[in-house]
């Protein structure tokens with residue numbers, strides 16, 4: 001596996017879609033664009049993901065919750 005220019009953002013990102021709170025994954029693409037998506041594989045709209053200092057919110061999406069373990 002090679003490093004193709006993407007890098008992980010280490011701070012956890014959350015996404016509230018109005019119903020449940022998802023846990024997110026993110027990466028900076030080679031073009032410099034930050035891409036964020038949920039652990040249940042939904043795309044997160046630009047600037048809709050959020051981070052929280054310290055303890056994060058409870059993940060209420062069952063699929064994301066299962067993905068975290």
Ligand SMILES: [Zn+2]
Nearest residue numbers: 022040061064
């Ligand atoms: Zn989810």
